[in-house]
Amino acid sequence: MNPILELHSVSKKFNIHHEGGSYLSLRDRIGDLVKFKKSRKSEEEFWALKDISFSINPGESIGIIGKNGAGKSTLLKILSKITPPTEGKIISRGRIASLLEVGTGFHPELTGRENVYLNGSILGMRKREIDKHFDAIIEFAGTEKFLDTPLKHYSSGMQLRLAFAVAAFLEPEILVIDEVLAVGDVEFQKKCLRKMEDVSSSGRTILFVSHNMSAVESLCSKSVLLKNGQLEFIGNSSDTIQQYMNLMEENLLSHTGVILFNSDFSDKPIYKAEILCDQKNSSNAYMGCRLEIKIYFKTEISLDSPLLGIIIKDSQGIPMIGVNNRHYVGNLTSNAVSEGSISMIIPYLPFFEGIYHVDIHFGNAFVDIEVLRDCFQFTVEPAKFTSTGEMPDKKINRLFINDIAWQLDAK
Amino acid sequence: MNVTDDNDYYFEIKPKLAFSLNLKELIEYKELFYFFTWRDVKVKYKQTALGFIWAILQPLIMMAIFTFFIGNAMDVPSDDIKYPVFAFSGLILWTVFSSGITNAGNSMVSNAQIIKKIYFPRLVIPISSILVSIFDFLIAFMVFIVLIVLYHQPVNVLKAFIFWPTALLVTVIATFGPGCLLAALNVKYRDFRYVIPFLVQALLFLTPVIYPISIISNVWLKYLLVLNPMYAAIILFRMPMMKSAPDYSLVLISFISGLILFFIGLAYFRKTEMYFADLA
Structure with a gap:
């Protein structure tokens, strides 16, 4: 059986400009021409990803973990076709839908109903697919009452629920998810996790980036650990998480704060x-x-x-x-x-x-x-x-409250 | 699940794709054109008291001003068309062009948040902005018909059925080229944000929109002016109302100029679109 997704030494280079923000102005460019400079000396190469190769079989779910700046988001952006790799190639044998953000394209002036259609179509759903799932989406989000209210009047929690509900009904072969589970209330997070487990058990492939190790462990059989843009470890999730923990220990934060x-x-x-x-x-x-x-x-x-x-x-x-x-x-x-x-x-x-x-x-x-x-x-x-020097029992206290008052009224 | 190399979904992600229009993909995403256009139309008129009337009001007021100051006061000729109809016919097409390239030019930057988070053919965005302008045109066009009746402007109906849609098509081609070019350039060089309004303003006076080309006597200046791709569109639009035939060679030059811009804009956009997410 062919893998559903193959990565062959995928690398991504950024040119970092050290001055004047991240986009060019014509003046700089014209200035360069005048000075006959080929490239500005303030430009520096930075490999956000280097030589990443692995493959995924159909139905497998892969967690991608690593510290901030390890290249996780860049990898997801390449997989989502948002930005091309500088070197290497990716072979995909299924449709990829990506969820790098919930509610991409949500517009505050449009109503909930309108935003479901807009967001759904941006995520690659057909109108008739959205029609078919519309009631289920709204029910999942629990925002039935506010269907025709502009989104700007929604609470941020409601916006997130609506956004996630749309995404939960995507039906691609490969689903790429970035950290989106970290938002919303715990109950809703669990509901989303369950929905995702449904997705992976129906034979689809999930690539899941998260810092929530228990979510990675429960959702993904295999995980990839990235470190400074390179593939540090690949294996079953619990081993990879262990590697990640070791890495975190090594990098105990500088005590300067x-x-x-x-x-x-x-x-x-x-x-x-x-x-x-x-x-x-x-x-x-x-x-x-x-x-x-x-x-x-x-x-x-x-x-x-x-x-x-x-x-x-x-x-x-x-x-x-x-x-x-x-x-x-x-x-x-x-x-x-x-x-x-x-x-x-x-x-x-x-x-x-x-x-x-x-x-x-x-x-x-x-x-x-x-x-x-x-x-x-x-x-x-x-x-x-405490003024007595005694301490409340740590086993039954998660937090201590400093200013608890005690009062006895003797009769 | 059947996973083979010849299934419909097989694709590769590689550093640089060869240049291709990839029309198939654009057609696949046809609903997104609709949704983006629909969003922009909705948002444009939300929370406005007058709503769609704005689409009519702008060319109407412009027409009134031009009629008063240029038609009456300066007595500019108008190819035998009643001056208000003459001015309005030019202005409604001009509005498609000017708002089209302004919106398309800024569209990639204003949708940067979406571009950075999800993939779809990037051409959807500038094209949808142009479609919004066409929506406004259709509303203003109804006013145009009313004006024709009010001013008893004779119209050759058969010609109208041929030339009006043709003129609109030529306008779209003329708008698409500069629109896409500016959209792509604007992502990389934000200077174009300031260039666009100035460009549109200047071109209005450099095009025979509010005056006929016949008042220009210098031949070379004439050729220079008709390089503006909107000249062809506007002349074609006025044809059903004109008594004498226009100079077809001028129309052809203008149209070819539009076609060249169309391909330059398309090619540049396609060449740079892969890196929009990195730059935006």
Whole structure:
């Protein structure tokens, strides 16, 4: 039996421009002509992917894992035909539908019904396919009542559910999915996972990129680990995940608590992220300290309502908190901004000792523009925080609440 | 599932595809043309009090201005057509061209978010923007018919049935070339964002839209002006109303100019479209 998908030494090169953003202006080009320069010296080659080869049999589902910047998204973009490889080739023996984002092409002015048709057709569904599944899509999303309401009046959760519902009814031979499961509420995530399992058990092939290792493990029999654009490991999912964990351990984050990002891709607005404990850059925190997580961003288009979302997970990957500024204070500014920083400050860190991981979501009111999974890792040292010096039992407390009051009214 | 090399879905993804129009793929995605056009038409008139009336109002007001200042005040001749009808006939086609290349030119940039996330033949986007302009034309065309009746403009009906659709087709060809070229260039060099409105404005006065070519006496200047591909479209559109025949060689030059632009635009777009997602 032929594999449904074959990758033969696929490589992708980007030329990074170190100044003036990621697109050219004619002036630069004309300037180059005048100076008789062949290429600007500020241009640098960067291989986002190098020599990736593997093949997938029909019905197999493959997880693609790796750290941020390992080349996962680039690989998916090549598989989705969005961008061509620089070298190598891919042979596909089935239709590929890709889901690099939920709700691609959603337009806020159009109604829910209209957006289902628009989004469906952008994803490659025929109108009669959409007609056929329309009621099921709406039911899956649970937005029956708002069918003829413009999308801009939907809550972001409803938008996501509607978007995912459309995608869940795609019927290609190969489905490429990027991290989209990370959004929405837990119940809905599970529903989507079940729907996807239906897809893979019906003989279709799924390529699934995720940082959610338990989702990868339950959905994919085989996984590929990428590291710095190269294929580091391929094997059954539990082995690959183990390799990934080892890699993460090796790369224990620098204790300075500052990460600089290569910001030369225009769709990656975050250029720096910091973690501060008691206002000093450090990834060593202690129980009850003032913890600040700060990102610096620069976007091409101004954002009306920049949104910072933070998820902090324990060493097992189970979320401890997941918050964004809208929950607490609404919009942070009434002006559009294109550059600046946003901080989340926890004045009194309510975590017990251990190792924690931080996911950062950055976006506007409608979408995540950039998501950094496991961006930071920080440790929390034990500290005394009750006046007695006694501690509540860690086994039955996930968080400690600092200011619980006790009162006895004797009669 | 049957997985063989000769099934319908077999394809390869390679670094550089040989140039091909890939018409088959475009036809496969025909519904997407409809949905993009439909989206743009809907969004364009959502939350406007006047709605579709805007499609009529713009050429109508332009016509009134030109009629007053140029037709009456300057007494520009109009190929024996009543000046308001003359001006309006030029302007409704011109509006297709100008809004067509403006929207098509900006379309790749304004749809960058979609381009970066999903594959479909990229030509769908500029073509759909041009289809939006044609939708507006069809509305304005009804007003044109009303004007003809109001001004008692004689029309050769048989000629009208031949030349009006032909003129529209020539307009589409004339719009497609520069539209696609600008769309592709705009992805790479955002300078074209500023070039487009200026270009459209300048071309309006450099085309015999609001005046007949006969007022130009210099032969070479005439040839230069008719390089504007819209000249052919507008003359063809006016033919059913004109008493004398136009200079066919000028019409032919203009049409060929449009065809050349069409192929240049198409070729450049096809050549660069693979890298749009990296640049947008």
